[in-house]
Amino acid sequence: MKRRQFITLLSGAAAAWPVVARAQQAKRIGVLTLGNADAQSFATELREGLRQGGYVEGQNIEYAFRSSDNFANLPKLAAELVALKVDVLVALYSPCAIAAQQATREIPIVSLSGDPVGLRLVASLARPGGNFTGISLMAPDLHGKCVELLHDMLPSARRVAAIASGDALTNLLIEKVQLAGKTTGVEITPLVIGGGKDELDAAFLKAKEERADAVVVQASLPAQRVVDLAFKHRLPVATVSRSFAEVGALMTYGVDGPDTFRLSTAFVQKILQGSKPSDLPVEQPTKFELVVNLKTAKLLDLKIPESFLNRADVILE
DSSP, X not given: XXXXXXXXXXXXXXOSSOSSOOOTXXXXXXXXXXXXXXXXXXXXXXXXXXXXXXXXXXXXXXXXXXXXXXXXXXXXXXXXXXXXXXXXXXXXSHHHHHHHHHHOSSSOXXXXXXXXXXXXXXXXXXXXXTXXXXXXXXXXXXXXXXXXXXHHHOTTOOEEEEEEOOSTTHHHHHHHHHHHHHHHTOEXXXXXOOSOTTHHHHHHHHHHHTXXXXXXXXXTSOHHHXXXXXXXXXXXXXXXXXXXXXXXXXXXXXXOHHHHHHXXXXXXXXXXXXXXXXXXXXXXXXXXXXXXXXXXHHHTTOOOOHHHHTTOSEEXX
């Protein structure tokens, strides 16, 4: 029997500084996230990691959280955090990392982004330069890996639609997905959307019209909305963030979220202790997990080969 894991979400997302009187030497941490389930898990790991490092909220550390699922709001929210004169600005995922870098070239930034070199957030992994460091989530490569895994999981699937959010990572991601399509003999239909309210709906409708057998979606898209549309059109979905599988996506393959979040906390602590971001090489995760939602497979009348299920790290039933 496969192990089952659950994420406990924090209630509430963000706000201003604590009402309690701020200690004179308290450090200020600004956190910019997309409005999804990963933001809550990240907040938990960040607080716990710094607590273990001796930073007690309301005493010697304070947090300001800003979050939105609308990319257009991120530059404004990043500017708000800069105006608060935070000691470190933490950005979760590529759209937030880009907004953070645009907002300041002075405040140290720790980010978890899809491809910081490809996005030109850092000069190189070994020598980031400037005020930026953190973790490369290898998102383009992992979205390509999702195509390969779908091919193994659903051998009859010959067409896969790739729905991307249209942010700065999209071209890199589509390139890797198309390369994986050539390798596996799977036909890829790229569908790039903007910020319009109905564009995601239209993309799934287009995928269905193009007779896609499955869909790979960029993980910066809203998970619950993606899954709702996938069920509406009876299309299996794969991506890199486990939060999608937990709300009904068929499969995810990506970094171990909590483990990677804890890794990023070490960067924050080093900067608080005096290290410069330019001296901290960007790291890449080493733990990845394959998650299969067997309940979704049954609802979509999909038969998953036992050999594939044996490869899964987590099976959700």
